[in-house]
Amino acid sequence: MAFKYQELAEQVSTSIEKNQFAAGTPLPPLRKFADQHKVSLATANKTYEWLQSQGLIVVKPQSGFYVKGQRSIPQLSQPKVQSVSIDHDPSDAIFDILQNALSLDRVGLSNGYLDESLRPSLALQRAIKRTAKRANLTANSYGLTQGEPKLRQAIVDVMALRQCPVNANQILITNGCLEAVNLVIQQVSQERDTVAIFTPCYSGLLTALKNSHRKVLEIPCGVNGPDMQHLAELFAQKAFKTLIFSAIATNPLGFSLTKKQKQQLGTLAKRHQTYIIEDDTFGSLGYQQNATPAYAQEHNEYVIYCSSFSKDIAPNMRIGWIISPSLMPALKRRKLALNISCNMPCQLAMADYLLTESYTSQVRKLTFTLQQQMVQLQNCVLEHFPEGTKISQPEGGFFLWVELAKHVNTMSLYQLAVDENLCFMPGYTFSMSGHYDHCLRLSVNQLWNDKLAKAVAQLGKLAYQIQTPKHD
Ligand SMILES: Cc1ncc(COP(=O)(O)O)c(C=O)c1O
Numbered sequence: 246m247a248f249k250y251q252e253l254a255e256q257v258s259t260s261i262e263k264n265q266f267a268a269g270t271p272l273p274p275l276r277k278f279a280d281q282h283k284v285s286l287a288t289a290n291k292t293y294e295w296l297q298s299q300g301l302i303v304v305k306p307q308s309g310f311y312v313k314g315q316r317s318i319p320q321l322s323q324p325k326v327q328s329v330s331i332d333h334d335p336s337d338a339i340f341d342i343l344q345n346a347l348s349l350d351r352v353g354l355s356n357g358y359l360d361e362s363l364r365p366s367l368a369l370q371r372a373i374k375r376t377a378k379r380a381n382l383t384a385n386s387y388g389l390t391q392g393e394p395k396l397r398q399a400i401v402d403v404m405a406l407r408q409c410p411v412n413a414n415q416i417l418i419t420n421g422c423l424e425a426v427n428l429v430i431q432q433v434s435q436e437r438d439t440v441a442i443f444t445p446c447y448s449g450l451l452t453a454l455k456n457s458h459r460k461v462l463e464i465p466c467g468v469n470g471p472d473m474q475h476l477a478e479l480f481a482q483k484a485f486k487t488l489i490f491s492a493i494a495t496n497p498l499g500f501s502l503t504k505k506q507k508q509q510l511g512t513l514a515k516r517h518q519t520y521i522i523e524d525d526t527f528g529s530l531g532y533q534q535n536a537t538p539a540y541a542q543e544h545n546e547y548v549i550y551c552s553s554f555s556k557d558i559a560p561n562m563r564i565g566w567i568i569s570p571s572l573m574p575a576l577k578r579r580k581l582a583l584n585i586s587c588n589m590p591c592q593l594a595m596a597d598y599l600l601t602e603s604y605t606s607q608v609r610k611l612t613f614t615l616q617q618q619m620v621q622l623q624n625c626v627l628e629h630f631p632e633g634t635k636i637s638q639p640e641g642g643f644f645l646w647v648e649l650a651k652h653v654n655t656m657s658l659y660q661l662a663v664d665e666n667l668c669f670m671p672g673y674t675f676s677m678s679g680h681y682d683h684c685l686r687l688s689v690n691q692l693w694n695d696k697l698a699k700a701v702a703q704l705g706k707l708a709y710q711i712q713t714p715k716h717d
Contacts, residue, residue: 250291272310324465350668358560360691372598392418393592399599408541425551433520441485445675494527499639511543525552531641546571621693629705
C-alpha cells in the first residue's frame with residue numbers, strides 16, 4: 246500500500262492536471278483538508294508539501310495554499326514520419342561511454358540503474374541470508390534450464406498484478422532482460438533480417454542488433470510514441486521480421502503507449518503473423534498506478550514478453566524472464582546451448598524476496614519518489630540550460646530526454662563535461678540514424694540533492710558555451 250499522503254497528493258495533482266482546479270484556486274486550509282479526508286494534520290501537511298515540491302501549489306504567507314496551475318514545459322519536436330534503415334554504427338562510442346559512466350560518473354547523471362539508496366538493499370540482503378541458511382548453495386546443481394520453479398511461481402504473482410495471467414510453465418528465467426530479448430531475437434529472426442525498433446532507442450538494443458548482424462529499421466517516436474498508421478503500413482509491407490518495443494516508460498523518451506496503441510500492436514502482430522517483442526524492463530516504474538504492458542491487452546502467440554528486476558530493485562542480481570507459451574520449447578533449448586541456466590543462489594534469493602518481502606509496496610513508493618525527483622530535474626534543466634531547450638514529459642522511470650538547438654553536437658558537449666567529471670548519455674548513442682546528435686539523456690536515479698543540482702547547472706553552463714561560441 247502507498248502512504249495515505251501519496252494517495253491524496255495524486256488525487257489533487259490529477260485534478261490540477263485535468264484543469265478541474267484552475268490556477269489561483271484556493272485549497273482548503275490544512276486542518277479542513279485533514280478533516281475532509283479523515284487524516285491527521287501531519288498527513289495533510291505532507292500532502293501539501295509534496296504538491297509544493299511538484300510546483301503544483303504555492304503558499305501565500307498569511308493567506309493559505311493556492312493552485313499554481315500546470316507547469317508549461319517546452320515540448321520536444323515531433324519527428325518526421327519516416328523510418329530509416331541503419332546508417333552509422335555507434336557501438337564503439339556506446340562501449341566507451343558506458344565504461345566512462347562506471348569509472349568517471351561521480352554524480353550519476355548517466356546511470357541506467359537505480360542508486361542503492363532507492364533500492365530495497367536490506368530486504369534483499371535478508372533474503373540472501375535466509376536462502377543461504379536454508380540450502381547448501383555450493384552443492385546445488387545447475388538447476389533447471391527453464392529456471393527455479395519457486396522463482397517462476399513468484400513471477401506468476403508479479404505478472405498477475407500487472408494483469409497478465411500466466412502460469413509458471415510459460416516463464417523462462419534469463420540473465421536480465423537483455424539476454425531475454427537477445428534469445429528471442431535469435432529465435433524469431435536470422436542474420437541480415439530487419440528488426441524494427443522505436444527510436445530514440447536504448448543503446449543496449451542497438452549493440453545487440455549490431456552484434457547479431459541484424460539490419461535495423463528505426464521508427465521515429467515523438468512524445469506520444471510512434472505514428473500508428475505508419476507502423477500499420479510497415480507491418481502490411483512486411484518491412485521487418487520482428488519489432489522490439491516498450492509500452493511503459495520507454496527508455497529514453499519516457500512515454501507510455503495508450504491502451505488503444507497497445508491493443509493495435511497486438512492485433513497487427515497477429516494479423517500479419519509477425520512476432521513483436523515487448524521489452525517491459527521499466528514496466529513497473531510507470532507513474533500512473535497499475536499501468537499494464539501490451540501483453541496484458543492482447544496476448545496472442547505473436548506477442549512475446551520480456552522483463553527483469555534490474556530497474557526496480559536489483560540490477561546486480563541479473564534476473565529477467567521471457568513469457569511465450571508457443572516458443573517456450575525452442576527458447577529453453579536456446580538457453581541451454583547459451584549458458585545452461587541462471588545463477589541458482591540469485592534465483593533462490595530473488596524468489597525468497599518476492600515471496601516474503603514487500604515488493605509491491607516498495608515499487609509503489611519508488612515510482613512516487615521518482616516522479617517527484619523527475620520534476621526537480623525538469624525544473625533544474627529549464628532553469629540552467631539555454632533558452633529554447635526542450636525536455637520530455639516522462640510517464641515513468643528515471644530518464645529525462647533533453648533536446649538542444651539543432652546545431653549543438655552533444656558528443657562535443659560530452660567531451661567538455663567529462664573533463665569536469667560529469668557524464669550523461671549523448672543522443673548519438675540512441676540511434677544509428679544520427680538524427681539525435683543534438684539531444685542527451687539525463688538520469689535522476691537517486692534522491693534529489695545539491696550535488697545533482699550543481700552538476701545539472703554546470704552542464705547547462707557548458708551547453709550555453711557550446712551553443713553560443715565566443716567570436717574573437
Ligand atoms: C529498455 C531496456 N531494456 C533492457 C535493458 C537491460 O535490462 P537488464 O539489465 O535486465 O538486462 C535496459 C537497461 O538499461 C533497458 O533500458
